[in-house]
Amino acid sequence: MALKFADIVGKARENVPGISSAEAKAKIQANPDTLVIDVQDAADAGACGLIPSSVNISLGMLPIRADLELPEHLRDARLADRSRPVIVTCGAGGQAAIGAYLLKQMGFTDVSYISGGTAAWKEAGFDVEPLK
Numbered sequence: 001m002a003l004k005f006a007d008i009v010g011k012a013r014e015n016v017p018g019i020s021s022a023e024a025k026a027k028i029q030a031n032p033d034t035l036v037i038d039v040q041d042a043a044d045a046g047a048c049g050l051i052p053s054s055v056n057i058s059l060g061m062l063p064i065r066a067d068l069e070l071p072e073h074l075r076d077a078r079l080a081d082r083s084r085p086v087i088v089t090c091g092a093g094g095q096a097a098i099g100a101y102l103l104k105q106m107g108f109t110d111v112s113y114i115s116g117g118t119a120a121w122k123e124a125g126f127d128v129e130p131l132k
Contacts, residue, residue, distance in 0.1 A: 009094040012101035018115035021124040024087050028053070034085040035078055037062070038118065039099040042131060048091050048118050049128030056131060059095050059102075066106050079103075085110040093117040 019027070028034045036054035038045045045056045057065050057076060065076035078084075086108055088100040096113035103111045114121060122128055 005094065009097050012097035012113075016097065016100040016104050017112045018093070018097065019087070019112045021114060021116070021121040021126060024051075024089075024112075024114050024121070025124075025126060027085065027087065031085055034087060036087045036089065037099065038089050039095050040090045044091060045118075046131035049122070050131055051089060051118060051121055052127055052129050054089065059090075059099050062099050063102050063106065066103060066108075082107045083109050086112075088113040089121065090117045092119050 024036075028036065036051050038050055038054050038056045039059040039062055040048065040056070041058050042056055050056060055076075055078065064070060064074055066079040067075065068080065079086075086100070086103060088096040088103070088111065090096040090099070093114060093116045096117050100111045100113040116123070118128060
């Protein structure tokens with residue numbers, strides 16, 4: 001039987017921790033080196049807004065940007081350190097869970113996703129900024 005998006009998200013959520021917006025904010029404040037990645041396509045991230053200091057790397061490009069064996073021009077240097085804390089977000093949390101799970105499978109040791117995504121972040125009263 002073919003998997004559905006919900007099945008893939010469910011598998012991801014079984015394997016990586018989801019954290020609340022408040023937990024994410026506290027983690028970012030406690031360790032400014034924490035990398036926050038919004039995995040939405042740029043047009044969607046722009047409509048929703050980005051968590052301050054986050055970077056936009058689409059879900060489709062994330063495994064390419066994180067692959068240390070690909071040519072340097074394809075990689076993102078911010079993803080070179082597998083021990084760097086990473087929090088993944090998206091609009092509502094589904095793509096974020098998948099992105100976090102991909103990174104975990106690629107060897108990241110401190111990766112989580114924001115439950116409810118950037119929508120939950122905004123709902124908690126935290127600021128977002130426009131896509132640059």
